[in-house]
Amino acid sequence: MNNQYDIIVVGGGHAGCEAAAAAANLGSKTLLITMNMDAIAQMSCNPAMGGIAKGQIVREIDALGGYSGLVSDKSAIQFKMLNRSKGPAVWSPRTQNDRMLFSKEWRLMLENTPNVFFWQDMVNELIFEDGKCVGVKTQIGIEFKSKAVILTNGTFLNGLIHIGEKQFGGGRAGARPSKGLTEQLVSYGFESGRMKTGTPPRVDGRSIDYTKMEEQPGDKNPGTFSYLDTTTKLTKQRSCHIAYTNQNVHDVLQTGFEKSPMFSGRIQGLGPRYCPSIEDKIVRFSERERHQLFVEPEGWNTVEIYLNGFSTSLPEDVQYKAMQLIPGFEKALMFRPGYAIEYDFFQPTQLKNTLETKLVENLYFAGQINGTTGYEEAAGQGLMAGINAHLKTNEKEAFILNRDEAYIGVLIDDLINKGTNEPYRMFTSRAEYRILLRQDNADVRLTEKGYKLGLASELRMKKVAEKKQHIEKIIKRFEEVSILPKEVNSYLEQQNSSPLKQKVKAISVITRPNIAIKELSLCNTKLSDETNLYTEDVLESAEILMKYEGYIKREKEVADKISRLDDIKIHDTIDYTKLGSLSAEAVDKLTKIKPSTIGQASRISGVSPSDVSVLMVYMGR
């Protein structure tokens, strides 16, 4: 039996899959160890990928050469571009997915990736040598050696499931928890904590009356996550539905409160404020008479549905009774009850910006073990951990994405500098350069970087080069072509835009609100001759760049100014306790986090602008 690998990935969820694929594609011989080969890339929570800010992450992963976008496209049953009316920076692709198909597609992708090897087992010990991680030991007593180990244990570390007063060990419903690793890491000096998340009941779709709900179909013109053409747009889609709770539902739920593990204090872990359980919602927002629920199909063919918004850990009989008071759910049958799960995580301030731990060299953490929530956040970290583990073990320079380059950069920077006290989810508001980090330009932002790493393919590189060229051509054309009042005024009036008095360049018309590139092009053959040559994606990007040029330029300037602080390196050897004028808190945080640049130091919570000035003074700036 071959027990020697370059990289070992522990855990086969979204983080583990991306980590294994990235490391293997870069050339590392990679072993993926999972407790259940049949449960690779399980969607333990809702059967959907993307969404606001998360859809941008999936596109970034795709642009870099990761697999989440492709797998999501292949298993999608519905596609929606969220926030269409809200402005291009927050347009966010989202798919409903066939849960079983998603898992199957990921497994096939990994099986078709040379250098990915599998082993089904539970890792319960890491092998350390001279402060380095050099392998793992499994439950059945096998030792695997490697140059680096990536832990992506998700909710499995000492996972504890709660339903009412019942509680039992589990990594998710129907799966055993993972034991041993937390204890070993804590004894080695790591700081661990508990977090909590929850999931709603799964319901028998045959027992639901959809006529009492609002239908939510997918987009008429669905898109895809991937920038490649290997996945195609959906030709048929499944709808979701919207239902609402009411006072009767709330009243019944309240009868279960004394048995609630949340309210009784049995759950100590911290849950996310933005993904509260239904019982939490009716307590915290008692003035609300109803709460919105999304009825989401779990696949093309299955009748199972996911009752999004009804996450709960109340006793299953209370869940049942309350659910049946929801209009449309009068006769609903349950497949699986909702539950809460508590699990161990490690404050991510213990990580470097490569996701390698500061305490143990060649040990990487990615996903929920770092206190995040969400498939996309996990996948993004997995990709970066996989890339960096490979680079480190091959003595190459680390791969870091900055905050103005990718949501993935924002994610990791936030985690390592601020830590988190609740499961961390990405929001567009977390990104200070939201205008730059759009879903339409993730390829322009990142594919070249992925290509240089050796992860994004030649084909991707060609595609993005072509896209850039096409965008330039369109913009040039709009700058050149003059448009006459008689050509365009009827369209302008129709859009409530003031008519032209004399001919102007097309670019000055496209910058007006409510004026769309396709419709405007129809007014002038010189324009339409040009725009007809290109794909919709290219037109969309060109339109955004022309329409919001001023904003984009200003945002870039701000980003450039701030990023200069990231160019000022801080040496590891600096002793913060020797800098008299620093605040005590800053000394503490700086010593702990060891920022590598002034920019990073400035983003650490507890480090004030005056502390940053002191640092700069000390460094002779």
Place this chain on the structure above:
Amino acid sequence: MNNNRLTDTICAISTPPGVGAIAIIRLSGADAINIANTVFHGKDLLKVPSHTIHFGTIRENNKIIDEVLVSIFKDKKSFTGENAVEISTHGSPYIQQQVLQLLLKKGAKHAQHGEFTMRAFLNGKMDLSQAEAVADVVAANSETAHQLAMEQMRGGFSNEIKKLREELIHFASLIELELDFSEEDVEFANRQQLKDLVTKLHEALHQLIQSFNVGNVIKTGVPVVIVGEPNVGKSTLLNALLNEERAIVSDIAGTTRDVIEDELNIKGINFRFVDTAGIRETTDQIESLGIKKSYEKIDQALVVLLMVDAVTISKEKLQSDVAKIRERISNKQKKMFVIANKIDKGNEQEVLQKFEGIDDVVFIAAKDNKNVEEITNKLYISVAEGLVNTNDTVVTNARHHEALSQANEYLLRVLEGLDQQITGDFLAMDIRQALYHLGQITGEISTDDLLDNIFSKFCIGK
């Protein structure tokens, strides 16, 4: 290496250097009372309640250094927000030094410049703008400046900014809510209400910004320049003004401040005469109007006194000089007075006719001190009523001014964006910039603050 951190107890002489009736030595830090107790003979300071004063002696090895009063401030109820002791000694610098050295021996660390203030700031006793105001109090050299600084310390300025910031955070939260949680069942911001709010904020900030020019001159003194041809009597006027005011200053009860040369204090407002050295040395300094040097001086001043010989100047020359200066100071917050000197030397009718149609003329005879008082009245009124309105918040700090101006620029962009019906993502960009610049005064506003606001107010989460 100096390792003064929050854990140390610091001490310093807090009264100005020199001999006074008494001096105060201040201690602050966890061990302040302990350290004071080791050198104080009298009551046991560890057992006395906070905010009490005790008589006793300071001794070193039983040798009495001085009889003192000791004020005790316990836990967080002091200026610095930590244990503090103020020892009032007699004023001799020798005694002050002896006591200070003794405290240092007993384990206190000498405070760095501004460290008491910094601790107060770090212990949450004041925000950044208040801390700066403390420095302003120390440096204040006129009644009005002092008032301003005091107002800042009481949180006048920071309270107003804080209120605006709260409203802007709420506004920003609504926009972020709309962007990040559009799928949720929550109501979003009404654009017209947002516009009203931003307009209100914009106006308030505009007012604060406007007050800066005024605020700054109050602190450093209102610059005044006297321009005019040689021999019109500039230095005579200057002497007359300064002498006049020495008398006025000494009339005010309790005012024992020396009048600094070339600086006038009229009812609490300082007036600073620009480049009067030149006037005193030689009256030929300003050769004639229209030369570059005169203009430079005019540019430095807020009040211009154009001095002319009421008798010898021609009507044409008078009109052209007045016009030239008016042009130079137009659209600026500046004031010009025409000082017609030597009225006693000519025919009153002729002179009056010559000055007909020219505003703000004061007729004087500087040599005889005749009507010079009228100039001081005009100076005071021009500033006190024309420029200064002490009821309004006044921005006195250049850093504040800069931050407010920047914030306001971005608010303007928000308004433009609202007019153009621009989408929330772009509005948010400018709101964030406005918040960032406001944060330069009252502390930063992070995304986490916005998210906290959202999660506490809205039911989010599927």
